C-alpha cells in the first residue's frame with residue numbers, strides 16, 4: 075500500500091527520500107530517467123534492468139548484489155572508462171553506460187547459449203579434466219578465455235586533474251562508520267590532530283540504512299534509530315575543529331608508517347602517528363544452485379537500495395538467514411510495502427533477537443528453522459525458490475522440498491571483517507569463526523601486533539553498533555595516551571571505557587564475542 | 603519447541619498477566635521480551651521504577667502495582683515488545699501497541715486483529731493514536747476489542763474499505 079512510481083518508493087513510514095534533479099542517462103544507448111544522488115546501479119535497477127554483466131565462463135547473467143563496491147557484479151563501462159563499479163558512482167546528466175561483457179550486450183548476450191550447450195557436452199570444471207592431451211586442453215582453455223573479458227581499455231589519454239597532497243596527523247582513522255566516528259571524536263576531543271577517511275560520499279557506514287530503533291542502553295543511544303545515531307555522531311564530530319573529514323576517499327595501503335589513499339582524483343600520502351582501522355565488514359554469500367542469478371542479493375545490498383535510494387527491490391522477497399540482519403530486513407521490507415515470502419534458517423533456532431522475529435511473525439511471515447534454500451528458480455532473473463528441511467547432519471531431507479513464490483532472494487548469512495588493509499599492513503591475523511572470519515590479534519586496547527595500528531568496530535570482530543562505538547573510543551583514547559596527550563583524565567576514561575564494554579558483553583549474546591576475542595588476544599598480553 | 607524455534611512465544615513462556623482487577627483500574631505495561639539481550643531503554647525510561655532489570659542483559663520484569671501506565675517504555679522499545687493492556691468498565695478490552703506502517707492509523711479506523719502467529723482473530727476499532735511525528739515515526743495506537751482478545755492480539759492491520 076506504499077505508493078511506488080518508476081520503481082521508486084514515493085512514501086515511507088520512517089524515511090523521507092529527497093531526490094535530486096531529474097537527469098537522463100544512457101544505458102547501451104537507451105535513454106533512462108534518473109535523479110541526482112542516485113548511483114548508476116540503483117537508477118538502472120529502478121528502470122527494471124536486472125542483468126548488469128555476464129560471467130566470464132559460461133556467460134551466465136549477473137546482477138546487482140552488494141551495493142557497496144565489494145562484489146564486482148555491477149562493473150560496466152561508464153563514459154568510456156571500463157570496469158567501473160556502477161553501485162559506487164553517481165548519475166550525471168548525459169552519462170553513457172555500457173555493459174562490457176556479452177555480445178551485443180549483457181542483457182541479450184548470444185554467447186549465453188554456451189551455458190546450456192557446454193554444460194551438456196562437458197559439465198562445469200571438466201575443461202580441466204576432459205582433455206588428457208595438454209595441447210588440446212590448452213587450446214580449448216585459451217578459446218574459452220577469449221569469450222570472457224574485462225571490457226576494452228580506454229583509447230584516449232586521461233584528461234582530468236590528477237593531484238597530490240601530503241598530510242601529517244596524530245591519528246588517522248580509516249572508515250567513517252560508528253566505530254570510526256567514535257574514534258575520531260574521542261581522539262579529537264583531547265586535542266589530537268585527526269584525519270578521518272571514508273570511501274563513501276557520506277559518513278555513517280552501515281548505520282545509514284538502519285531505519286529501526288537500536289538496542290543497547292539509553293546511555294549508548296538505544297531506542298534511537300540507526301540513521302539518527304549516524305547524524306548525532308556526525309554532528310558531534312563536525313564540532314571538533316581539529317578533525318579533518320575526507321569523504322569519497324579510499325585508503326589503499328598501509329606502508330610502514332605511511333598510508334596511501336585516493337581522494338576523488340587526488341593521491342594522498344598520509345603520515346600519521348597512530349592509525350585506527352575501522353573498515354567494517356562485508357556480506358558473505360551462500361552456496362546453492364543458481365545463487366548467481368540476478369535477484370539473489372546480499373541483505374545489506376537490498377537495504378541500501380531500499381533505504382538509502384528509495385528503490386523498491388521487488389514484490390516478494392525470500393530471506394535466507396535469521397540473524398538480526400535477516401529479521402530486521404524482513405521488517406523493513408514490509409514497511410516498504412514489499413511482501414516477505416518466508417525466512418529460512420539452517421540452524422534449529424532463530425539466530426537473532428527473539429523480539430525481532432516476533433515482530434514479523436505476528437504479521438504473518440513464516441519462519442522455517444532447520445531449513446535451507448536448495449535452488450533459485452528462473453532463467454534471467456529470480457522467479458521462485460525451492461527450500462527443504464535439514465536433518466541432524468545438515469542434509470536436505472528428500473520429500474520435504476517446498477517451492478516458494480518470490481522475485482528476489484536476500485542472503486543474510488552473516489558478515490566478514492573487511493580485514494585486507496590490516497593483512498597488508500603485516501598484522502598477525504587469525505581465523506576466528508566467532509568474530510566472523512579473519513581478524514588481527516590485538517591487545518585489550520585494540521592495538522594490533524603492528525605497533526600504532528589499532529582496530530575498532532566490525533573489522534575487529536562482527537558485533538554491533540554500540541560495541542563499535544565503544545571500541546572506537548577505547549582505541550582512540552589509548553592511541554592519544556600513548557602520544558602523551560589527555561593526561562590523567564584520558565587514562566581514567568580509558569579504564570571506564572573498558573569496563574563499559576565488558577559489562578555490555580556480559581550476556582549470552584556477548585559470550586560468543588568474548589570467547590572469540592580470547593582466541594586472538596596478543597600473546598604478549600597473555601603473559602602479562 | 604521454544605519461542606526461538608517458532609518465532610512467537612506461548613503463554614507459558616511469557617510473564618504472568620496482570621490481574622483483571624489491576625487491568626480494570628488503568629492500563630498497564632505487559633512486556634513480551636523473554637530472551638536475555640543487551641537492551642534496556644524500557645528500564646531507563648520508566649519514571650515509576652516499575653521495571654526491574656539488574657543487568658542490561660536481564661529480561662525486564664514489570665511490577666504491575668508500581669506501573670502508572672505512563673507509556674514511556676512503549677514509546678522507545680526497539681523490540682516492539684511492550685503492550686499496554688486495559689479492561690474497561692463496559693466489558694470491552696484495549697490493547698495499545700507500536701505501529702510503523704503506511705497508511706498511518708487514525709482514530710475510528712477499523713482494523714483486523716492479529717495474534718502472535720499472524721492469524722486474524724477478530725476486528726477492532728482504533729480509539730486513540732499518538733501520531734508518528736510526535737514519537738520519531740513510531741505511532742502508538744490503542745485498539746478497542748473483545749475483552750478476552752487482549753491476551754493474544756499483538757498486531758493490527760487496516761481493513762481495506
Ligand SMILES: Cc1cc2nc3c(=O)[nH]c(=O)nc-3n(C[C@H](O)[C@H](O)[C@H](O)COP(=O)(O)OP(=O)(O)OC[C@H]3O[C@@H](n4cnc5c(N)ncnc54)[C@H](O)[C@@H]3O)c2cc1C
Nearest residue numbers: 249251252253272273279280325353354531532538539540
Ligand atoms: C541489517 C543490520 C541491522 C543492524 N542492527 C543493529 C542494531 O539493532 N543494533 C546495533 O547496535 N547494531 C546493529 N547493526 C550493526 C551495526 O550497523 C554495525 O555493527 C556497525 O555499523 C559497525 O560499525 P563499523 O564502524 O565497524 O563499520 P561500518 O558501519 O561498516 O563502517 C565502515 C566504514 O568504513 C568505510 N571503509 C571501508 N574500507 C575503507 C577504506 N579502505 N578506505 C576508506 N573507507 C573505508 C566504509 O565505507 C564504511 O563507511 C546492524 C547491522 C545491519 C547490517
Ligand code: SF4
Nearest residue numbers: 648669670672673675
Ligand atoms: S508504562 Fe510507565 S510506569 Fe509503566 S512500566 Fe512503562 S514506563 Fe514504567
Ligand code: SF4
Nearest residue numbers: 635641643644679681
Ligand atoms: S526496551 Fe523492549 S526490547 Fe529492550 S529490553 Fe525493554 S522490552 Fe526488551
Ligand code: FES
Nearest residue numbers: 141143145146161
Ligand atoms: S560491487 Fe557493485 S553491486 Fe557489488
